[in-house]
Amino acid sequence: MTMYESQEELDNLVWDKNDEDSDKAQKEMRLKTTCRKVEELVEEKFGKSATLISPLIFGGFNILYRIRLEGTSPDIMVRLPCPSLVQFPDEKTIHEAATAAFIAKQTRLPIPRHLFYGEDSPVGPFVIMERVENCGSVSARLTRPSEDSSAPHVLDPNVSESTLEAIWGKIAHCLLQLCRITFPRIGSLVEANDGTCEVASRPITHNMTDMVRLANIPLRVLPPRGKTYRTADEWYTALADMHIAQLIFQHNDLVTSEDDCRNKFVARQIFRRLARQGRLSIFGFAEDNWSAQSSKIPASTLSPAPSVSDAFRLWGDDFRAGNILLADSDEIAALIDWEYTYVGPTQFILDPPWWLLIETAEMWSSGIDEWRETYDVRLKTWLSAMEKAEAEMTEPNLLPAHLSTYMRESWKTGRFFLSYAARKSWAFDTMYWKFLDERFFGDRESGILKNDLWKTRVNLLSEEERAAMEPFVGRKMTESKERRIVNWDPTEARQRLSELLFD
Numbered sequence: 001m002t003m004y005e006s007q008e009e010l011d012n013l014v015w016d017k018n019d020e021d022s023d024k025a026q027k028e029m030r031l032k033t034t035c036r037k038v039e040e041l042v043e044e045k046f047g048k049s050a051t052l053i054s055p056l057i058f059g060g061f062n063i064l065y066r067i068r069l070e071g072t073s074p075d076i077m078v079r080l081p082c083p084s085l086v087q088f089p090d091e092k093t094i095h096e097a098a099t100a101a102f103i104a105k106q107t108r109l110p111i112p113r114h115l116f117y118g119e120d121s122p123v124g125p126f127v128i129m130e131r132v133e134n135c136g137s138v139s140a141r142l143t144r145p146s147e148d149s150s151a152p153h154v155l156d157p158n159v160s161e162s163t164l165e166a167i168w169g170k171i172a173h174c175l176l177q178l179c180r181i182t183f184p185r186i187g188s189l190v191e192a193n194d195g196t197c198e199v200a201s202r203p204i205t206h207n208m209t210d211m212v213r214l215a216n217i218p219l220r221v222l223p224p225r226g227k228t229y230r231t232a233d234e235w236y237t238a239l240a241d242m243h244i245a246q247l248i249f250q251h252n253d254l255v256t257s258e259d260d261c262r263n264k265f266v267a268r269q270i271f272r273r274l275a276r277q278g279r280l281s282i283f284g285f286a287e288d289n290w291s292a293q294s295s296k297i298p299a300s301t302l303s304p305a306p307s308v309s310d311a312f313r314l315w316g317d318d319f320r321a322g323n324i325l326l327a328d329s330d331e332i333a334a335l336i337d338w339e340y341t342y343v344g345p346t347q348f349i350l351d352p353p354w355w356l357l358i359e360t361a362e363m364w365s366s367g368i369d370e371w372r373e374t375y376d377v378r379l380k381t382w383l384s385a386m387e388k389a390e391a392e393m394t395e396p397n398l399l400p401a402h403l404s405t406y407m408r409e410s411w412k413t414g415r416f417f418l419s420y421a422a423r424k425s426w427a428f429d430t431m432y433w434k435f436l437d438e439r440f441f442g443d444r445e446s447g448i449l450k451n452d453l454w455k456t457r458v459n460l461l462s463e464e465e466r467a468a469m470e471p472f473v474g475r476k477m478t479e480s481k482e483r484r485i486v487n488w489d490p491t492e493a494r495q496r497l498s499e500l501l502f503d
Contacts, residue, residue, distance in 0.1 A: 003450055004263075004430040005369075007362035009253035011215040013485050018084055018213050025083035029063050030056060037122045038065045038078050045116045045128060048072065060318075061086050061209075061339065066131060076115065079127040087212040088204050091188070091225070092339055093117060093125035095204060098191040099314070099338045100129075107177040110334050134325035134333040138167060139358050141326055153322070153358045154365075155378065163330075164378070165385045168356075170332050171324060172382075172389035175349070180398055182311040183343040186235045187228030202227040203235075203342035206317035207425055211242065215250040220490040221497045232281045232308040232345035239422045240272035244500050246425040249493065251479065251486045259451035261473045266454040267432045269465050269502070271421070274440070276503075280422070281308045281347060283440075284413030292442035293413065302409055303401035306346035315344035317423065320355040348423075350399075350406035351416045352379055361420065362427040368434065376411075383408055414439045464502050472500065 028034060035052050042050035049070040057064040065078040081089040097117035104111040116128040135141075142164070143153040183199050190200040202223045211217035222242065229235045247254065247264050255261040274280050279290050285305035288294045317340035327333040354360065356378050357371065364371035386404040390397070399406065410416045414435055421431035433453055438444060444456045458466065488496075 004433050005367055006364075006430060007360075008426045008429055010210070010426060011250050011252045011254070011485075013252050013483060014216045015214050017485065022082060022084035025085075026058065026063070029080065029082065034123065035065065038080075039067065041121055041123060041126065042067050042069065042076065042078060042128065046072075058082070059337070062337075074133070075131040077112075077129050077131045079129065080123055081125055083124075085213065087209045089125045090119040091201065091204050093127060094119060094190060095188040095201065096337075096339045096341065097127050098189040098197050099341045101191065102189055102197040103178070103181075103314070103338070106181055109174055109177055110332055111338075112334050112336060132325065132334040133327075135328045136326060137322045138171070138324040138326060139321035141167070141330070142321065143358060152363070152365075155357045155359075155374075157374075161381055164381050165388075167326070167330055168382050169385040169389050170330075171353075172386040173392070174332065174335065175353075175386075176389055176393055176403060178314055179349055179403055180395065182313060182398070184310050184312070185228045185230060186232070186312050186343055186345065188342045199228055199343050201225065203344065204340060205342070205423065206340045207242065207423055209340070211246060211425065215246065215254075216485055216487070217245055217249045218488040218490060218493040220488075220493050221245040221249065230309065232306075232312070232347060233275060233278045235345060236275035236280045236422060237272065240268065240275045241497070241501060243268045243425050243428050244272065245497055247476075248496055248500060249486075249488060252483050255476055255480060257451065258473050258477055259454065261476050262454040262458075262469060263433070263450070264429060265469050265472060266457050266461065267429060267437070269500075270440075270457060270460055271428075271432060272501075273462075278308065280418060281305065281345065283418055284410065284415035288413075291440050293439045297413065302413070303406055306350070306399075308345075311346060312343045313346045313349050314341060315348040316341035320353075321358050347415070348419050350403070351410045351419050352382060352407040354416075354420060356382055360427075362424070362430060368430060379411060462502060468500060468502075 039050045039052055046069055051068045053066040053068050053075060057066070061082060063080050063082050065080070066075055067078055068075050081092060086092060094117065097114050100111050100114050103109055104113070110132075112132050113130045114127060115130065117126060119125050139153045142155055142159055144156040185199045186203065187199040188201040188203055189197045191197050202225055208222055211222070212219065222245070223238055229238065247268060255264065282288050282305045283291055284302070286299045286302040287305045288299070288302070316338060318337055319341065323335065323337040324332060325334045325336060357364070357375055361368055361371045383404050386407065387402075390402050390404055417431045417435035421428045421436060437457065441457065441460070448456060461469070
């Protein structure tokens with residue numbers, strides 16, 4: 001293979017153990033005693049008799065119990081994070097509930113009303129919300145027909161342009177509303193006693209959950225609780241730190257050879273330095289005067305970068321077609337599951353949606369090149385829908401350029417792949433070496449093999465970084481010979497990480 005083409009391997013030992021633990025936890029969540037506790041929780045909150053309506057709904061990270069209250073309509077849903085599948089369940093729950101409540105107050109978006117939520121109850125962290133009648137998700141509406149119910153959802157290649165533009169146009173209206181809300185810091189929303197919301201806690205990302213759940217990355221090397229970020233560059237650096245932590249602490253399956261390890265080391269060190277230098281936040285914008293491609297794309301043809309120190313916007317790692325519910329008329333019935341939503345760099349929301357093809361780029365069965373070609377075609381339809389939505393907006397645009405313009409430029413310049421690489425540790429290597437490296441530093445020699453990629457950029461490392469590489473590679477290869485699950489000492493973990501963060 002001459003290039004990274006897909007998602008890198010998760011720690012399969014940790015994954016298998018997590019599957020065993022989550023299967024056990026789900027069985028406990030189905031028990032009559034657990035279901036009765038859910039009914040009792042609802043009866044306590046509403047003062048009315050509550051009856052569970054089967055079946056339970058098992059989502060990607062949560063279990064939903066439909067409850068009918070005596071003399072009340074509509075039914076309500078009790079949403080519990082599934083043990084083992086969900087990391088940081090208390091933070092995730094209070095952040096999600098605060099975010100959903102805030103969006104409902106600040107926009108006209110169809111958010112199911114959150115009635116109660118809390119961290120402590122006989123069934124753990126919980127959210128109680130109104131049930132919204134719907135005909136299924138956008139993902140289910142647009143997916144390719146398949147007799148295999150377990151097959152991943154993929155955009156139906158035969159779906160009509162008119163259907164896509166109609167549904168995507170409604171989603172575009174939602175994004176335009178979200179884009180109008182700004183915040184002074186990066187982090188998660190927390191609701192205060194007076195009902196107001198503020199950025200007061202660390203972002204909880206989908207990637208952080210995967211790091212712990214599927215690779216056993218120690219908690220102590222992740223952003224600390226309560227941490228918020230003043231600038232976009234600080235958050236890009238924190239994301240880069242987590243990519244380095246993944247390389248250090250994923251014990252099994254991540255590196256396949258010494259050269260693969262060197263590739264991953266070099267890419268992560270370069271990416272982190274670019275973050276610290278403030279270069280990632282301006283890449284692909286008019287202010288980009290550092291990348292190799294900036295000499296080929298006139299700055300006058302690009303829109304200005306958003307501020308790196310204020311006016312941040314909501315970003316949802318799990319905002320996707322599967323969490324957008326439709327009514328029978330293809331109107332949007334509800335936007336659900338605001339988990340892993342936080343205030344992030346405005347740069348993220350200026351990219352076209354990653355979920356247009358429903359399946360992710362790194363998991364596309366025919367390879368990422370075909371994903372990119374297919375996405376490029378469908379993006380034209382999305383941008384057309386976005387432009388029509390912008391024309392229908394009555395409120396003034398708060399961005400220096402239209403959102404559709406930023407999205408078009410993101411795809412053209414590769415900003416899309418930068419954001420993707422920043423957010424997803426297991427897609428990072430494909431995004432970096434395939435789509436970013438040559439945009440950053442110019443063309444590599446033709447015919448470079450995958451194992452030799454690091455040799456083309458090792459000269460960009462500092463003397464200190466180069467000196468650390470070979471000892472790290474040797475240690476990593478030695479440790480990986482024994483397949484086991486490592487439970488890291490918190491102090492040692494912080495020390496190991498600090499040894500590869502060169503400030």
